[in-house]
Amino acid sequence: MLTSPFFQKLATLTVLAALAALPQPTAAQTEAVPPGSAHNPHVVEVEAEDFAFRIPAEINSGWSTFRLTNQGEEHHFLFITRLPEEVTFDAFVEEIVMPFNDVWYAMRDGHMAGDEAMPVLGEELPEWYWGVDFMGGVGFLAPGAAAEATIYLEPGRYVVECYMRTADGKMHSMEGMLDPLTVTVDPSQGSPPAAELQIALSEEGMALDGRPQPGLNTFEVHWADHPEDTFGHDVQILRVDNETTVDDVLHWMNFLNLEALTEPAPGSFVGGITPMPAGSTAYFTAELEPGRYILASQYTSHLGVLTEFTVEP
Ligand SMILES: [Cu+2]
Incomplete structure (x- = not known):
């Protein structure tokens, strides 16, 4: 009898009533809520496995929070490119993905x-292709993260x-x-999250404002420019031990x-955000535990676009 819908509903209401009676959260507790889920109605759940995405075929326009879960045993990421009006998905595969793959195989x-x-x-x-817009996406992410x-x-x-590479040198995109x-018109637009940390990306470097804390951190990222002859700035964030150098990380990301871009990674990547056009602002969240972190840009760190920080216990 207790499993009837009525009793289930009653049990839920009892729990809700108990929750409502709890003291209101303080500001510090409020910050612990994932900002994407708390502030944004457009949440797009994406699961990465070895080697496929589970992602909706269609989402709403406006602010969207892509929540990437890595269920595989290799690193993955979600790189988003906007297609020009006249270019189809098949043409993108034929004219862009295949030449990249051919060049990679020739190198390999x-x-x-x-x-x-x-x-x-x-x-x-x-x-x-040289005028195409890369539109952000979740940065490199370790298995299980x-x-x-x-x-x-x-x-x-x-x-x-995702163009990480397998142990036998195949791009994940080809696997x-x-x-x-497809992004369809939605008048509600959604809204961006609140962020306690700011990152400015420019040819001057990567400037981090604020102090990352243990737990969930939300970063607001602003792209000031788009350096010529590069794929643009991005932010990849990884926890490293004291022996790992910045050069180790940059070598692996190139x-x-x-x-590069295959297991083992030089540290534990916990997210970040892939390139966006100059003038853009976007957000990412990363779960941080105490330790030493490097923030690097895959395509512009050689210009000095990188920084480091330590999360104290
Ligand atoms: Cu992948």
């Missing part, structure tokens, strides 16, 4: 040096992909982590290196 198999890759891609990729990125998306057609995403 010793037929092409790393420094030849960009000139070759410069010739092979279509003109439209979860993180959020909150970004504003206009209606249109997008592509999501199945490559999907179309896709032109054979050992």
Whole structure:
């Protein structure tokens, strides 16, 4: 009898009444609530496994919180690209993903040096690609971890992909982590979360304002510029031991290196946000435990766009 819908509802109401009687949370307790879920009606749950995304085919325009959970045994991330009006998903695969893959295989198999890759891609990729907008997404994420990125998306057609590499040197996108995403008009727009930390990205570097704390941290990121001849600034955040150097991390993140973007990673990546156009503002959350962290930009750290911090217990 206790399992009837009536008693279930009664039990729920009793719990709600008990919760309502609890003292109101203090400001400090309020901050512990995941800002994405507390402030934003558009939450997009994405599960990454080896090697596929479980992601809705269609989402609402406006502010969306992508909550990425890594259920695989390798690192994954969610890179979002907006397709130009006239370009289809199949054309993106054919004209962009395949040439990148061919160049990677040539490097992997010793037929092409790393420094030849960009000139070759410069010739092979279509003109439209160099004006395309990368639209944020959740940064590198260790197995078992979860993180959020909150970004504003206009209606249109997008592509999501992960281009980490398997132990035998295949890009995750070629193994199945490559999907179309349609953003449809929604007048409600959603709203961005509150953030206690700010990161400014520019050719001057990566400036972090605020002190990350143990637990869930929300970062507001602003892109001041988009350096020429790069794929743009992003933020990748990882916990490292004291022996790991910044150079170790940058070497691993540089896709032109054979050992890059594959297991083992030089630390435990806990999220971040992939590149966005100059002038953009977006948000990400990361769960931090005490330790030493490096924040680096995959494509612009060689210009000095990186920083470090320590989370005290
Ligand atoms: Cu992946």
